Amino acid sequence: MKVNLKLPELVQPFFIEVGELSYFGGRFFKEIFKRPFEFKEFLRQCFYMGNRSLLLVGVTGFIIGLVFTLQSRPTLENFGAASWIPAMVSVSIIREIGPIITALICAGRIGSGIGAELGSMRVTEQIDAMEVSGTNPYKYLVVTRIMATTLMLPILVFFGDVIAIYGSSLIEYLKGDVSFVLYMNKVVNILEFSDVIPSTIKSFFFGFAIGLVGCFKGYNCKKGTAGVGNAANAAVVYTSMLLFIIDFVAVFVTNIFYDL
Numbered sequence: 196m197k198v199n200l201k202l203p204e205l206v207q208p209f210f211i212e213v214g215e216l217s218y219f220g221g222r223f224f225k226e227i228f229k230r231p232f233e234f235k236e237f238l239r240q241c242f243y244m245g246n247r248s249l250l251l252v253g254v255t256g257f258i259i260g261l262v263f264t265l266q267s268r269p270t271l272e273n274f275g276a277a278s279w280i281p282a283m284v285s286v287s288i289i290r291e292i293g294p295i296i297t298a299l300i301c302a303g304r305i306g307s308g309i310g311a312e313l314g315s316m317r318v319t320e321q322i323d324a325m326e327v328s329g330t331n332p333y334k335y336l337v338v339t340r341i342m343a344t345t346l347m348l349p350i351l352v353f354f355g356d357v358i359a360i361y362g363s364s365l366i367e368y369l370k371g372d373v374s375f376v377l378y379m380n381k382v383v384n385i386l387e388f389s390d391v392i393p394s395t396i397k398s399f400f401f402g403f404a405i406g407l408v409g410c411f412k413g414y415n416c417k418k419g420t421a422g423v424g425n426a427a428n429a430a431v432v433y434t435s436m437l438l439f440i441i442d443f444v445a446v447f448v449t450n451i452f453y454d455l
Contacts, residue, residue: 219411223341226334233339240343244305248351251304252297256355259296260288260362268370277371281381284363286390293356294394295442298401301348302434306409309340310430313413314423322414337414341406348402349395389453397445401438408434 264284271277313336316322325332360382367373409430416426 215415216408216411219414220407222333223338223407226331226338227342229334231334233335236335237339237342240339241347244301244343245347245350248301248304248347249354251300252351252355253358255296255300256293256358257362259292260284260359260364261366263287263292263359264363264366268366278381280367280371281363281373281378282385285360285382285386288359288363289356289386290390290394291442291446293359294352294398294401295438297352297355298348298398298405298438299435301344301351301402302405302438303431305344306405306430306434307427309344309406309409310413310416311423311427313337313410314416314426317414317416318418318420318423333414337410340410341403344406344409345399345402348405349398352394352398352401393445393449397441400441400445404437404441405434408437 264280267283268277268280271280271283313322316336322332322336325335360379364373364375364378367378368375412426412430412433416422
């Protein structure tokens with residue numbers, strides 16, 4: 196009986212794309228130190244990605260704080276541990292929930308936008324025109340966007356965490372008669388640098404992944420209008436998968452340091 200194993204044929208495109216993405220990312224580290232530095236475009240991208248995402252991140256963080264506290268409060272009250280709500284909510288949001296939820300939101304909001312924008316520029320041959328005119332399109336379009344996402348995502352994560360904690364404190368004020376000052380005192384007393392620093396560091400990696408995958412998919416977009424949609428969709432899907440992988444590695448490494 197002859198069995199045809201087609202697994203290598205299915206895996207081969209995956210490894211090819213991983214290799215191309217790695218080469219694309221390696222080129223970023225090569226181009227970032229070369230002149231000219233597109234500082235104005237970098238600032239424009241920071242404003243575009245940060246300012247236009249604030250409302251979405253703020254609303255999402257506020258709802259997360261509300262829902263998380265509402266769902267946790269009845270269970271903790273049954274065990275007589277309602278006073279631990281500020282500590283539990285703040286540590287959970289800052290360590291894990293805030294960074295990963297904000298990153299997923301930005302993957303949908305920013306990553307798809309980058310993929311669609313660069314994809315449309317590739318389809319309409321604007322990138323080819325930049326190459327012909329002597330401009331380095333990779334440095335102007337890709338480097339600035341990856342740097343902007345890497346810088347802005349930790350700021351958005353911090354903003355979302357603060358709003359989420361405020362939403363949680365609002366529920367505690369309404370349900371448990373806990374003042375905002377008392378709530379924040381409990382939050383400050385329970386948080387340590389070991390809670391804040393790892394989540395901040397992995398937020399930079401989240402931002403880098405969002406910018407890298409979005410630019411990769413858009414920059415290498417196939418010809419045709421359908422290619423633009425595929426690039427935007429693939430940017431969101433690939434980035435979301437990569438974010439979970441980065442998050443797992445970050446938590447694994449952090450736990451190793453905790454055990455030392």
